Amino acid sequence: MLNTPHILLPGPTPIPEKVQQAMTTSMSDHRGAIFEPVMHRVRQRLHELFHLDPQGQVAVLPAAGTGGLEACIQNFFEPGDRVLSVETGMFGKRFAEIARAMGLEVISLTVPWGQAFSVEAVLEELDRNAVRGILTTHNETSTGVLNPIRELGLALQKLPNRPLYIVDSISGVPSIELPMAAWGVDVVIAASQKGFMCPPGLAIFGIRGDALDALQPHRLGRHYFNLLPYVQGQLPYTPAVSLWYGLDAALDLLAEEGEAARFARHRLLAQMARAFGEAAGLEPIVNAACASWTVTALNVPPPLSPGQLRRQCQALGLQIAGGMGPWHDRAVRLGHVGAVDAADLWAGLGILAHFVPHPEAGLAKAFSVWHATA
Numbered sequence: 001m002l003n004t005p006h007i008l009l010p011g012p013t014p015i016p017e018k019v020q021q022a023m024t025t026s027m028s029d030h031r032g033a034i035f036e037p038v039m040h041r042v043r044q045r046l047h048e049l050f051h052l053d054p055q056g057q058v059a060v061l062p063a064a065g066t067g068g069l070e071a072c073i074q075n076f077f078e079p080g081d082r083v084l085s086v087e088t089g090m091f092g093k094r095f096a097e098i099a100r101a102m103g104l105e106v107i108s109l110t111v112p113w114g115q116a117f118s119v120e121a122v123l124e125e126l127d128r129n130a131v132r133g134i135l136t137t138h139n140e141t142s143t144g145v146l147n148p149i150r151e152l153g154l155a156l157q158k159l160p161n162r163p164l165y166i167v168d169s170i171s172g173v174p175s176i177e178l179p180m181a182a183w184g185v186d187v188v189i190a191a192s193q194k195g196f197m198c199p200p201g202l203a204i205f206g207i208r209g210d211a212l213d214a215l216q217p218h219r220l221g222r223h224y225f226n227l228l229p230y231v232q233g234q235l236p237y238t239p240a241v242s243l244w245y246g247l248d249a250a251l252d253l254l255a256e257e258g259e260a261a262r263f264a265r266h267r268l269l270a271q272m273a274r275a276f277g278e279a280a281g282l283e284p285i286v287n288a289a290c291a292s293w294t295v296t297a298l299n300v301p302p303p304l305s306p307g308q309l310r311r312q313c314q315a316l317g318l319q320i321a322g323g324m325g326p327w328h329d330r331a332v333r334l335g336h337v338g339a340v341d342a343a344d345l346w347a348g349l350g351i352l353a354h355f356v357p358h359p360e361a362g363l364a365k366a367f368s369v370w371h372a373t374a
């Protein structure tokens with residue numbers, strides 16, 4: 001194939017050339033003089049990127065994001081522990097399923113699809129039930145909802161027996177802000193193949209200093225995923241060396257662009273996608289007030305169907321994501337996360353426009369949003 005496909009997916013995401021090249025670096029001893037500085041540099045910069053307190057630690061595990069969620073349950077909880085799972089879609093539900101599979105007692109607070117959780121509802125639930133931890137999702141990729149992580153974090157800080165506050169930010173950090181120390185988030189799980197612009201395969205943790213005491217040193221039923229050596233800066237088993245090189249290069253690029261510009265870019269992309277949908281006849285499903293910066297779910301009205309729309313786009317070289325769960329037959333999702341700029345999104349919208357009710361209106365409105373910032 002002459003050209004690689006355009007992808008507007010909420011993972012995996014496009015990989016910048018510098019990251020691709022870094023991953024071709026030759027192998028060396030992963031405990032030796034060549035790799036060691038890479039490991040230290042990556043850990044240091046992840047610590048800054050998560051805005052952790054000085055005692056906070058990071059860990060990078062060879063796993064998909066879901067492996068990171070599982071490791072989190074295995075390291076911070078024992079079977080029988082009670083947790084509150086605040087679920088706003090498929091990924092929140094998955095986190096709860098993992099916790100149940102590991103023997104935790106899970107109280108689920110579920111929110112209708114397409115809505116963010118309410119801090120008041122979470123606090124009420126905490127009033128009724130003593131729990132050791134709260135599991136929730138920063139950016140719910142299945143719906144394109146951004147949850148009020150900051151507001152809940154600040155409210156939790158006022159509680160006498162604060163539960164561990166654990167956030168799946170796999171499609172959030174580093175594209176969406178989540179300063180851990182300031183917002184009082186104890187554990188964040190991210191993954192290499194979304195905003196980090198790398199291939200899948202690394203689960204990335206930020207852990208607040210206070211939360212390190214909650215790591216269970218002698219828990220049964222876990223070995224490979226023991227986080228203790230990782231937070232001490234060791235790599236107990238052969239790391240995914242090539243992915244580390246890629247992550248190192250990606251962190252260069254993230255630093256080069258800078259955080260403020262990165263957040264502004266993702267917000268612009270979300271606004272363009274939304275504006276396109278509104279005018280093109282694919283109404284954005286989620287309210288603007290809680291809309292994600294990295295993924296936008298668009299309603300697909302009959303006689304169009306999401307499956308057919310995706311096939312038509314694919315034939316012109318664009319891959320977009322389908323609706324998940326209850327939205328399988330009514331939505332498509334546009335991912336705009338990681339190494340995606342306005343021109344990339346514009347190219348994708350240009351393909352999608354062929355198959356929507358009002359192509360010119362959609363493109364004109366997306367363009368005016370883009371143009372206002374250019």
Ligand SMILES: *Cc1c(COP(=O)(O)O)cnc(C)c1O
Binds near residue numbers: 066067141169170171
């Ligand atoms: C992508 C994603 C996951 C799953 O990550 P995998 O790497 O596919 O295991 C979990 N949670 C959220 C919010 C995601 O966006």
